[in-house]
Amino acid sequence: MSSRILLRSGQRWAYRLQPLSGHHGLLNRHGAASAYSVASARTELFDVVIVGGGIAGATLARGLGANPVLRGRKVAMVESSDLSKVRNWDGSNLNTVYSNRTVSITPASQTTLTACGVWSEVDQSRIQPYCEMHVWDGVSNGQVNFNSRDLTSPETLAAASRRDGHEGAPMAWIMENLNLHRAALRALDRPVAAKTVEVMDQTRVETITTGLAASLSHDTDPAVPSEWPRVHLSSGRTLAARLLVGADGANSPVRNYSKIGSAGWPYEQHGIVATLKLEDSMVNTAAWQRFLPTGPVAILPMPNNYAALVWSMDKAHVPGLKALNEADFATALNVALRLPFEDLQYLLDHLGSDRLNLTAEYGQSLAAIADTPSNSPRASSLPPWVARVEPHSRASFPYKLQHADRYIGQRVALIGDAAHTVHPLAGQGLNLGMLDVASLLRVLETAVLNGQDIGDYNCLLGYSSERYFPNLAMVGAVDKLQRLFSTSFGPLAAVRSLGLNAVNHFPLLKNEFVKVAMG
Amino acid sequence: MSALTFFRAVLRPTLLASTTATNRAVLGRAGASCATAFSTTRRSSTQCDAGQGPSVSADEVAKFSRMSADWWAPEGHFQMLHQMNPARVAYLRTFVPSHLGPAVQEPMAAEGRASEAPPSLKPMSPLDAMVRPFTGLRMLDVGCGGGLLCESLARLGGQVTGIDASFDNIQIARLHAQQDPRLSDHQATLTYQHITTDQLKTAGTQHDVVTSLEVIEHVLQPDQFVQDLFELTRPGGLVFLSTIARTPLAYGLTILGAEKLLRMVPEGTHDYHKYLLPSELTQFTSRAGGRVLDLRGIWYNPLQARWVLMDPSLGSMGTQANYILVARKL
Ligand SMILES: Cc1cc2nc3c(=O)[nH]c(=O)nc-3n(C[C@H](O)[C@H](O)[C@H](O)COP(=O)(O)OP(=O)(O)OC[C@H]3O[C@@H](n4cnc5c(N)ncnc54)[C@H](O)[C@@H]3O)c2cc1C
Numbered sequence: 001m002s003s004r005i006l007l008r009s010g011q012r013w014a015y016r017l018q019p020l021s022g023h024h025g026l027l028n029r030h031g032a033a034s035a036y037s038v039a040s041a042r043t044e045l046f047d048v049v050i051v052g053g054g055i056a057g058a059t060l061a062r063g064l065g066a067n068p069v070l071r072g073r074k075v076a077m078v079e080s081s082d083l084s085k086v087r088n089w090d091g092s093n094l095n096t097v098y099s100n101r102t103v104s105i106t107p108a109s110q111t112t113l114t115a116c117g118v119w120s121e122v123d124q125s126r127i128q129p130y131c132e133m134h135v136w137d138g139v140s141n142g143q144v145n146f147n148s149r150d151l152t153s154p155e156t157l158a159a160a161s162r163r164d165g166h167e168g169a170p171m172a173w174i175m176e177n178l179n180l181h182r183a184a185l186r187a188l189d190r191p192v193a194a195k196t197v198e199v200m201d202q203t204r205v206e207t208i209t210t211g212l213a214a215s216l217s218h219d220t221d222p223a224v225p226s227e228w229p230r231v232h233l234s235s236g237r238t239l240a241a242r243l244l245v246g247a248d249g250a251n252s253p254v255r256n257y258s259k260i261g262s263a264g265w266p267y268e269q270h271g272i273v274a275t276l277k278l279e280d281s282m283v284n285t286a287a288w289q290r291f292l293p294t295g296p297v298a299i300l301p302m303p304n305n306y307a308a309l310v311w312s313m314d315k316a317h318v319p320g321l322k323a324l325n326e327a328d329f330a331t332a333l334n335v336a337l338r339l340p341f342e343d344l345q346y347l348l349d350h351l352g353s354d355r356l357n358l359t360a361e362y363g364q365s366l367a368a369i370a371d372t373p374s375n376s377p378r379a380s381s382l383p384p385w386v387a388r389v390e391p392h393s394r395a396s397f398p399y400k401l402q403h404a405d406r407y408i409g410q411r412v413a414l415i416g417d418a419a420h421t422v423h424p425l426a427g428q429g430l431n432l433g434m435l436d437v438a439s440l441l442r443v444l445e446t447a448v449l450n451g452q453d454i455g456d457y458n459c460l461l462g463y464s465s466e467r468y469f470p471n472l473a474m475v476g477a478v479d480k481l482q483r484l485f486s487t488s489f490g491p492l493a494a495v496r497s498l499g500l501n502a503v504n505h506f507p508l509l510k511n512e513f514v515k516v517a518m519g
Numbered sequence: 520m521s522a523l524t525f526f527r528a529v530l531r532p533t534l535l536a537s538t539t540a541t542n543r544a545v546l547g548r549a550g551a552s553c554a555t556a557f558s559t560t561r562r563s564s565t566q567c568d569a570g571q572g573p574s575v576s577a578d579e580v581a582k583f584s585r586m587s588a589d590w591w592a593p594e595g596h597f598q599m600l601h602q603m604n605p606a607r608v609a610y611l612r613t614f615v616p617s618h619l620g621p622a623v624q625e626p627m628a629a630e631g632r633a634s635e636a637p638p639s640l641k642p643m644s645p646l647d648a649m650v651r652p653f654t655g656l657r658m659l660d661v662g663c664g665g666g667l668l669c670e671s672l673a674r675l676g677g678q679v680t681g682i683d684a685s686f687d688n689i690q691i692a693r694l695h696a697q698q699d700p701r702l703s704d705h706q707a708t709l710t711y712q713h714i715t716t717d718q719l720k721t722a723g724t725q726h727d728v729v730t731s732l733e734v735i736e737h738v739l740q741p742d743q744f745v746q747d748l749f750e751l752t753r754p755g756g757l758v759f760l761s762t763i764a765r766t767p768l769a770y771g772l773t774i775l776g777a778e779k780l781l782r783m784v785p786e787g788t789h790d791y792h793k794y795l796l797p798s799e800l801t802q803f804t805s806r807a808g809g810r811v812l813d814l815r816g817i818w819y820n821p822l823q824a825r826w827v828l829m830d831p832s833l834g835s836m837g838t839q840a841n842y843i844l845v846a847r848k849l
Contacts, residue, residue, distance in 0.1 A: 036700060045700055068646050225698040227588075410593050448650065450608040451671030453699060457593030458601040461824050 036074055042238055043224045046076045047454065049231050049241035051205050051254050053079025055103075055177065056416030056433040057247030058184035063116040063441045065193025069448050070441070075197040076239055077188075078231070083201040087185045089178050091126065096390040098126070100273045101177040102308035104287070104300060104427035109434035110173065113180075116437070117190065121183035122175065128301045129170030132286035134383070138341045139293065146171065172427070174287070174300045174308060204234040208244070208257035228455070229257070229411055243455035244412050245440075250402060252418035258409040264402030264421070267482070269295040270318045271424060272311040275393040276333075279385035280305055288383045289425070290337055292344065296425045296482075297336050299384055307384065309333070310424055318396050320351030324358075329394070330386045331358040331366070337383040338369050399423055403475050407464040411455035413440060419467075422475050423482045432471050439466045586687060587694040590665040599819070600667060600733075606817055606826040607732055607843065608671045611759060614812065614845045616652040618757060619727055635755035637727060651676030659726040659751055661716055662734035666692030666709075673702055673709040677728070680710045682719060689713040716747040725753040732761040732843070735800075736793050742803045749807040752848045758809055761817070761843035765794035769840045797838050809846035817841045 036045045048064060050057045061077040064070050091098075105113070113119040136143035188197055209230050224230075228240040246254025255262065276299065278284055284305050289298040295312030302308055311333070313321065324332060335358075336344050343362065350356040369382070402421045407414050416433030443462040444454050452459045589595055621640035640655045647654070654676035660669050663681030665688060673679045673696075683689050692711045696702045702709055712719075729752045731744075738744045748758050763769050773789050795803075801811050816829035816837030829837030 036704075069650055072650075223700070225700065227698060446605070448674075449612070450605040451674040452605060452608075453670070453674075456601075458598065459605075461602075465822075465824055 043230060043240050044237065045074070045224065045228075045242075046239050047073035047242045048075045048245060049239050049243075050075065050077045050245045050247050051231065052246065052248035052252075052416075052418065053077050053081075053083055053185075053199065053201060054247060054249060054416065055181050055184055055430060056437060057245070058181065058188055059113065059116050059118055059434065060245065060247060060415060060437045060440065061197045061199075062118060062184060062187045062193050063112075063437060064444075065188065065196040066115075066117045067441060067445060069445045071192075071196055073196060073454075076241075077197055077199050078203050078205055078233060078239075079199070079201045080204040080234075081201065083185055083199065086178060086181050087189075089182050091123070091179075096275050096393040097304075098275045098302055098306055098308070098390075098393075099176040099178050100275050100308070100393045100395055102174055102273075102300060102302070102310075103177055103180065103430045104172045104174050105180070105434075106172050106431045107169065108438075109431045112434045112438040113183075116184075116441075117187045117193070118180070118184045121186040123179050123183075126179050126303065127173050127175040128285070128303050129173045130285050130287050130301050131169075131171055133171060133289070134286055135289045135291070138290050138336075138344075172287070174302055200233065200235065200237075205231055205248070205253050206234055207232045208253065227411070241455070242411065242453070243444075243460075246412065246414040246418040247416050249417045250400070250421050252404075252414060254412060255404055255414055255418055258412045258414075260409060260412075260414065261405045262402050263405065264400055267399040267401065267423060268314055269312045269399055269423075269482075270315040271397045271399060272309065272313055272318060272321060273393075273395050273397070274309040274311075274329075275302075275390040276307040276309050276330075277387045277390065278305045278307050279387050284384070288337070290383065292336060292341055294344070294348065297333070298425070298427075299337070299386075300427075306390075307386075309389075311336070312399070312423070312425060314348075315398070317348045317351060320348070322394050322396060323352070326389050326391060328358045329389050331362060333386045333389070334366050335362050337386070339365055401475060401479055403472060407436075407468055408457065408460040410457045413460050413463060415440060420471050420475055422478045425482055426474075426478045428474055428478060432474060435470075436463075436467055439463050442466075583687070583690040583694055587665070587691040590691045591695050597665070597667075600664075602819075602824060603817065603826045604667050604671060606828055607668060607761070608675070610828055610843055610845070611672070611728075611730070612652055612675075614757060614759075615656065615728055616648065618812075618847065619656060619755075620648065620652060621655065653677035653728075656727040657725075658728040658730070659719075661729065661731040661748060661751075663692060663711065664688050666695055666711065668730060668732060669709060669711070670696060670699070670702060672730075673707040678708040680712060680726075682712045682714050682716070684713075684715050686713045716744070716751065720747060720750050724751065725756070726751055727753060727756045728759070729756070730759040732759065733841075734762075735760060735795065736762045736789070738793075741793070741795060741800075742806065745800070745803040745809075746807045749804075749809050749848050754848050756848050757812075758804070758846045758848065759843065760800060760804075760846070761841065762800065763794050763841055764838055765791065765796050765799075766839045769794060772840055797835065797842060797844070800844065804844075804846045809848050811844055811846045814838065814842060814844040817843055 050061050053061075057077055057079070061075060064073065064075050110119060113122075131147060133146040134143065135146070185199075187193065188199060209232070210227075224240045225242075228242060229244045231239045231241060231244065233239065244254060244257075246252045246258075248254055278299075284301045284307065287298065287300050289296050294314045294317065297312070298310045300308040300310065311321075321329065321332060332344075332347055335347055339362065343365070347356070347358070347362070400421055401423060404414055404419045407419050415436040417429065419436065420432060422429050422432070440463050443459065443466070446462065447454045447456075447459040590597060592598075593601070619636055621636050621643050637655065643651075643654065652675055653672055656677050658672050658677040658679045660672070660679065660681045663669050663683045666681055669679050669681035669692065681689075681692055683692070689711050696709055696711070701707060729748050731748055735741050735744055745760070748760070752758055763773060770791050774791050779786065797814055801814070804811055813831055815831040816833065816839065817826050818829060818837075818841070819825075820827050828843075831837070
């Protein structure tokens with residue numbers, strides 16, 4: 001210890017003495033080599049260690065690598081799963097046309113993805129932009145139709161149509177998680193980022209310890225700053241991090257290490273996802289969502305008249321719905337989309353009973369609606385007709401609401417699902433994560449330009465003050481929506497209907513909604 | 520907004536930043552000598568070197584480590600000062616490269632710019648100029664405290680010397696810089712010295728940039744102090760000063776509020792009469808052979824938890840409490 005903290009060096013202190021000056025700085029016992037390369041055989045120094053190589057983590061890593069101001073930092077991204085599976089995914093190794101996990105990406109997220117060099121790596125043939133969203137209430141039949149043109153100024157619209165060749169800027173894009181994740185990883189493989197970022201996949205973070213604790217034990221390593229967190233990996237390596245970023249999902253080990261609590265609860269609803277084929281005659285450029293007391297059901301457009309299903313459902317009914325054969329599942333879904341809620345309720349109550357013959361029970365009423373001529377005024381406000389569900393495409397996920405008490409600690413920042421998980425009804429989960437990435441990159445860039453230590457708490461405060469309350473507001477708003485619509489209680493449903501219909505008729509209100517939805 | 524909320528949100532940070540700047544309130548022992556040090560106290564050079572003798576005991580090291588950790592604690596007594604630092608560095612960034620910086624390898628930028636860059640400076644790429652704007656400049660921070668500003672300047676490429684009349688502060692600063700591998704390896708030049716301006720003057724060293732932020736209000740002879748700063752600056756170089764204006768508002772913030780009403784700092788920490796009006800500091804500057812290039816206020820924005828530089832066009836409206844100026848040595 002005493003050899004480390006020398007309080008004297010002849011006449012005066014010199015932290016750095018250029019090699020040509022002929023005598024070396026105290027700490028630079030290794031000559032001109034950077035302290036980063038020589039720290040120790042056991043502990044390696046990194047400016048940023050990102051735990052979690054999901055979409056949020058990989059986009060941040062690439063953003064750090066691509067930013068000219070931040071370049072030259074040493075970055076590690078640690079991921080427990082095998083990323084080559086995502087990297088080598090080409091869509092054809094699926095047993096369905098499209099993967100069932102999809103996200104809706106807002107223009108704000110697209111901006112971040114573009115700035116981080118990820119967007120250009122997305123397979124554009126597998127994504128679907130949409131300009132319209134129809135939301136309606138299965139109990140009251142109140143309806144609101146959003147259009148990104150509601151929001152955009154005429155000039156922006158004109159520019160967008162010149163650029164994209166279609167009318168209006170999209171409200172959002174639907175794409176497979178895998179498509180986006182692969183794009184982020186490919187972007188990371190580009191030389192510009194590869195120089196900065198070391199990707200360590202198939203590597204688990206086993207424990208994280210504080211350096212201060214280590215410095216009390218005999219295990220201290222003089223070249224490693226005592227205050228930096230140490231990340232111990234399953235590969236046997238130990239990384240000391242100036243800044244430790246938790247992009248490690250809802251059960252964030254980084255959050256636990258930092259003793260940052262979180263508040264939240266599991267939802268009674270789970271989500272069923274699936275890949276759907278829609279009736280061929282439909283124009284498939286709108287997102288549809290119907291709120292039902294059992295949970296909202298969303299049909300999100302994919303190319304070639306496919307669609308992604310996110311059906312939030314009381315968890316008790318989920319196994320029964322998943323067990324239906326494909327034809328019956330499609331029928332049940334059409335019931336949920338088109339018939340009064342009582343019909344769906346009856347169906348759910350009799351799931352698994354032999355006496356329920358879905359086609360016999362609902363075929364006629366569904367056919368009556370389906371037969372509405374396509375040129376009739378009602379047709380445009382009708383939800384899509386689900387022709388079939390792709391074999392083997394159904395899966396389900398539990399939902400939970402969770403919000404970290406803080407996003408930062410000394411030398412720690414949380415982003416993405418590690419900081420917050422929301423009910424997917426507004427399609428915001430990953431989009432909030434992208435806003436986190438953009439904000440953190442901005443804050444770190446400013447910190448570097450002002451000569452700050454990028455792990456310093458006071459510099460990270462900028463990130464938390466930018467993101468904490470907006471995210472909390474969104475998490476809360478989405479939760480309230482979920483509660484509001486999960487009831488069939490008469491007066492409330494009437495208010496809802498009034499609400500939605502009112503929204504539909506007041507352009508200003510509508511704009512506000514669209515703005516939230518578009519990030 | 521009730522008076523108390525207003526105090527918490529706006530006044531408290533403002534006065535914290537100004538009261539803690541030279542550590543008096545917190546590091547009593549160190550601070551006591553610090554306040555009077557610059558123009559008057561002379562801790563002999565033997566004393567400061569002897570203090571760092573070859574056999575510093577482990578106890579001493581542990582003591583300084585603890586003090587260093589306290590000084591730099593993210594939510595500790597100096598948090599407001601930490602939060603003020605980016606605004607100060609941003610201010611330096613605004614003036615130093617444009618007046619003293621190296622030529623940037625861009626025909627547009629190099630032309631017609633009357634930079635007084637030291638002749639030794641090599642032209643830089645635009646990116647290097649952005650990331651290490653102080654490259655090659657000799658910078659001196661007088662009253663460096665725990666090294667907050669010095670570390671930032673060194674990261675931005677400056678050849679930085681921090682001096683402080685408090686031995687404890689210098690040890691705190693050294694230990695902390697040692698904790699950052701990028702400051703302690705060959706990429707940065709950062710030297711701390713326990714020495715007064717008088718002693719440094721005798722050595723005859725001159726610097727491209729001299730800073731002394733939130734220090735002068737603790738100095739006995741401020742006019743002499745400003746004189747010293749300019750003597751340590753080479754002709755054409757820049758001097759940065761910041762302090763608190765002697766206004767009723769500043770009195771309310773830092774003395775009535777902090778000391779008498781809320782007793783957040785010991786009574787007597789501040790001496791209102793030592794506060795300097797912008798006009799006075801400008802006068803000292805011209806007497807010392809400098810010309811003020813810019814002067815503006817710095818205010819705390821409680822919503823964003825950060826300090827912001829006021830628009831100079833606000834004039835004296837913006838400089839009622841904390842303010843900063845830059846002057847060129849003629
Ligand atoms: C049904 C459903 C529909 C959704 N729809 C949308 C939508 O339309 N729009 C939207 O924006 N969002 C949506 N979301 C949310 C979105 O999928 C998530 O917010 C997003 O995937 C989270 O990304 P992330 O990178 O933050 O976390 P994750 O993807 O969870 O990544 C965390 C990573 O950390 C790794 N990790 C964890 N622990 C360790 C360890 N100890 N060592 C090493 N690595 C570790 C994990 O392996 C994982 O790869 C939906 C979610 C669900 C469930």
